[in-house]
Amino acid sequence: MTVWSDPRWSDALAHLPDYLGHHVRVSLAALALGLIVSLPLAVWARHRPSFRAGLLGFAGIVQTVPGLALLALFYPLLLALAALSAHWLGFGFSAFGFLPAVLALALYSMLPVLRNTITGLQGIDPSLIEAAQAVGMTPRQSLRMIELPLAFPVIMAGIRTAAVWVIGTATLSTPIGQTSLGNYIFAGLQTQNWVFVLFGCAAAAALALIVDQVLAAIETGVRRHHRMHVTGGVIGILLLIAAALAPSLAHGPQRYVVGAKTFTEQYILASLLTQRLQAAGLTATQREGLGSSVIYNALINGDIDLYVDYSGTLWASQLHHSDVKPRAAVLDELKTALARQHVTVLGELGFENAYALVMRRQRAEALGIHSIADLATRAADMSVAGDYEIFSRPEWAAIRQAYNLTFRQQRQMQPDFMYAAVAAGEVDVIAGYTSDGLIAKYDLVVLDDPTHAIPPYDAIVLLAPKRANDSALRDALTPLLGKIDIATMREANLRASGSQSAADVARWLWEKIQSRSAH
């Protein structure tokens, strides 16, 4: 089997029109917005030293904010603005996906454009500006006929830098709900599908290079008065825009949007839900790789129609409870509380994906550790690893308090890496997930929780307010409820971390559910 016969390549290729189209759209919109704002500001700032310093300082600070953080900040900001607008003006807007991505990326594109425009304009020989005045130009004519054309190559260099930055950074807009080439990278990273990661990186790099070259052709053409170059470049840009719009025009509006958070199980379940809707003749699509707090707000706002969440997660993050109740009580309370926000809990899938403290079986046996209580006596010499949220979640505080648990060191890791890390002895304990297939693969052991400090995490299907009374949706998904047990989910997760795509595993899962129902 050669590298190229791997079925994941064709799977990746199948997503390309959709991901690339969204990526081009969001990048071009952000770049256009960035230019519309930056160019006049730079021109206005060139003779105003203090404003100029402030402007460049601001753009410089924005640049130092990591791209992912900038994108993440725009989401709550827009959410608040949308709420204000709905309250005062009577209409809201979606704070999800396109808008926050465009705004954050536009802000990101400003520094190179501002800096190069200002530098380019200031670098012009002052005797030429005096000559422009002396031949009778107004300041505006001097700007248009002399200064901007002379600064043009430097300005274009800035625009090219901005374009490359925006196209690269746009891959990070996936977690806030904007489909992009980053979907390959986020999905690939979660499911250890390196083909996807590689494909996403290569596609983003190729797009950046192409746009850079097209802009270079326009610049050369304008500078050398070659109409051909300019026309060619402009046609190139138009083709890109057409290519970006074509798939969405062809598909028409998508009816149902299934959300998925950023880990393997979520990709599989989102694929499963999508496949069931499609099998029922409904049009459905997926928004993957959404941040855990983004996804619930997206559901309330109707940006996505359904997704799978976990009772314990909502219990803590939406209901702000820090106490732990039995499984059934949590579900009951949750249903009532979410109903107040017009979110429907369609039902449980049948398994729990709880946090669990996990160790290497050999090591646990050697040390005589069976439960978290046993662990507590030795934890002071041990290191623990968890995903990006666990250590700041209330559940973690509850576990620590219940068992008086203190570790020597805490580390945050990509979830799929931490199993390998504990298996290799790089950390002693991990805060893993009970449904994870890697527990069996690496011969790890889940420590008992005798005091029930860890809340229950039933996987539940949530429906957006606008889908509350959608019987077609309910009918399509009801056959899944209560049908996925923990062993089946573990095996599905293990399959997906191998070479199978989430969609393939979802199909396998459905066959398994059907064969079980037949018995």
Next chain:
Amino acid sequence: MTVASTLIAFAHISKRFDAGRGQPPVLAVDDVSLDVAPGEFLAIVGASGSGKTTLLRLANRLITPDSGAVIIDGADIAKLDPIALRRSIGTVFQSGGLFPHMSVADNIGITPKLMGWTATDIASRVDELMTLVRLDSAAYRARLPRELSGGQRQRVGVARALAARPRMVLMDEPFGALDPLTRDALGQDYRQLHRDLGLTTVMITHDMAEAVLLADRIAVMRAGRLIAHGTPSELSAVDDAELTILLQTPRRQAERLQQLLPRDPKA
């Protein structure tokens, strides 16, 4: 000289510049009064920093005086629209001041274009001017300034200054950066144009020989002040040690050349 025979008058004009942090301001032009008659070719001579360029920039309102006034054709230019004023005056810069991204034709036609002439009028005016400054229109009009020699660039600079048919031309060391042969040829050609077109020219130079050869009258500046003005022979009569040395230089050069280059090589 009567008021009627004056085209440009500098009346008690002064201009200061900030010299930077903590420094007292520099008095670049100090109470200068000077009249230029219609059709006259006036050269302003002085060392660097003598204020001659400042005086020129005051004449087309690129800068405004702190006190005094510039009167052109009987009107105080402080009360005129500066854009219209500059379009009515031709300006030639040191080493051309051509716009590097524009062709020769576009450079020459810029002021007519700003004034809203039609494209055909501009094109025929450009051809006419290129003939006037002895440049082959067909060969050079589409070229960029960097594709020309220094002398050719300055010919384009002169053509550009004359494009909108000004009565007055201001020249800032126009031939300073050229080799001696080109400089002489261009100087003589311009002198011819000045006479044929009935122009009034104010030329700045630091070269007394060039001033004597081209100008009708010479104004000499030192440290912002006008120390003397008049025809070359009038200046010879002024009792000023530095001025005498300044005027002796071209004469000494001429005598030395006479000795080294006898008119008849066989003599």
